[in-house]
Amino acid sequence: MRRRSFLKTGFLASTAAALAGNGRAGVVASTDKSTAPKRKILAWSHSYLDFQGEEADVRREFERARNSGIELLFLFIHSVPQENNAWYNTDLPGFVVEDRLTRLQRISGETGLEIHPVILGVSDTGLSKSVRAARSYASGAPGGHKRDGTLCATWEATRAGTLRIAADVIARHEPKGLQVDFIRYWDTGIGLDWPCTCAACRQGYREFLGHDSLTAADLKNPGILYKYLQFRNVIITSHLLNFRRLLKQSGLEYSIAARADYFGSALVEGQDWLSWGRQGLVDFICPMNYKLDRKEHREILDLQLQILDGAVPVYSGIGRKWSGGEITAEEMIRQAEDALDLGAAGISIFHFNALREADFLALKEFAKRL
Numbered sequence: 001m002r003r004r005s006f007l008k009t010g011f012l013a014s015t016a017a018a019l020a021g022n023g024r025a026g027v028v029a030s031t032d033k034s035t036a037p038k039r040k041i042l043a044w045s046h047s048y049l050d051f052q053g054e055e056a057d058v059r060r061e062f063e064r065a066r067n068s069g070i071e072l073l074f075l076f077i078h079s080v081p082q083e084n085n086a087w088y089n090t091d092l093p094g095f096v097v098e099d100r101l102t103r104l105q106r107i108s109g110e111t112g113l114e115i116h117p118v119i120l121g122v123s124d125t126g127l128s129k130s131v132r133a134a135r136s137y138a139s140g141a142p143g144g145h146k147r148d149g150t151l152c153a154t155w156e157a158t159r160a161g162t163l164r165i166a167a168d169v170i171a172r173h174e175p176k177g178l179q180v181d182f183i184r185y186w187d188t189g190i191g192l193d194w195p196c197t198c199a200a201c202r203q204g205y206r207e208f209l210g211h212d213s214l215t216a217a218d219l220k221n222p223g224i225l226y227k228y229l230q231f232r233n234v235i236i237t238s239h240l241l242n243f244r245r246l247l248k249q250s251g252l253e254y255s256i257a258a259r260a261d262y263f264g265s266a267l268v269e270g271q272d273w274l275s276w277g278r279q280g281l282v283d284f285i286c287p288m289n290y291k292l293d294r295k296e297h298r299e300i301l302d303l304q305l306q307i308l309d310g311a312v313p314v315y316s317g318i319g320r321k322w323s324g325g326e327i328t329a330e331e332m333i334r335q336a337e338d339a340l341d342l343g344a345a346g347i348s349i350f351h352f353n354a355l356r357e358a359d360f361l362a363l364k365e366f367a368k369r370l
């Protein structure tokens with residue numbers, strides 16, 4: 001019984017059935033490629049960076065964005081990763097709260113620039129230090145690893161906590177949509193070298209391996225690697241479906257930000273987003289295709305669109321400025337044009353704070369193509 005407290009085996013079995021197509025066929029079959037989704041420009045924005053001025057100044061910023069063709073902002077309302085700031089109205093324990101969202105939603109209503117708050121896909125709040133440590137990724141690497149201490153998605157209680165946070169945002173702010181980011185394991189880059197050794201993961205390994213230790217050497221075996229990736233993907237997919245249930249009950253539009261490298265980081269981290277898209281489990285997807293090079297952006301987006309085959313709208317994430325570099329306004333527009341040419345529904349810019357006057361002018365010109 002203890003195993004099931006972590007993994008909810010029965011539910012995962014039904015999730016696997018859903019993944020296999022049972023019960024979801026109607027969603028796929030209903031995809032009508034003759035009805036093209038509305039083409040749009042979207043942008044990611046950070047509560048801690050953007051829109052800090054007087055109300056009239058913020059209204060002008062919203063109007064400028066709207067006039068340049070940007071229709072929707074994805075607004076991060078928590079610090080990343082998994083820290084404890086909440087920039088919206090909440091009294092959930094553990095958060096340091098400063099409500100910036102209420103004002104922005106009012107201005108959004110006045111200016112027509114829509115806001116979808118961004119929820120962190122694996123998060124929780126109000127945990128004691130010891131509980132947080134127990135539920136966190138534990139690499140087992142000699143001397144530890146920088147990823148140790150971030151919450152491990154295998155814990156059902158953590159996933160329930162994430163949904164509680166999302167439900168709270170929905171109840172208090174009634175947004176029209178929500179974007180889920182970081183819906184995946186957080187052990188970026190080392191999931192195959194140092195598989196998590198937390199209690200919940202070890203319980204899972206026991207179920208597919210017969211014992212609870214899993215090493216990088218084990219993962220050289222294709223069968224074990226397959227079972228490991230499946231274990232992670234089933235957990236994250238079940239979480240995605242729970243988000244879907246919550247958002248659809250509330251009539252919200254449901255989008256995700258997705259890892260660009262599907263066969264690399266995404267699948268290793270349990271984020272099988274192209275399968276989710278093919279099954280219509282989300283309303284639209286923003287793959288974070290941040291590239292300095294136009295050709296690389298084209299290639300990665302083309303592959304994604306080929307696999308999705310029109311099942312859901314894609315807004316290609318274009319990195320104007322991010323941890324990996326910066327591109328010019330002209331390059332941003334070139335990549336945006338490529339996105340439309342390849343069949344994406346539009347673009348999502350990372351990030352709003354990087355946009356300058358030249359960007360807004362260039363976007364306004366580009367928006368004529370939408």
Ligand SMILES: [Zn+2]
Pocket residue numbers: 136137138152153154196197198199200201202
């Ligand atoms: Zn774990």
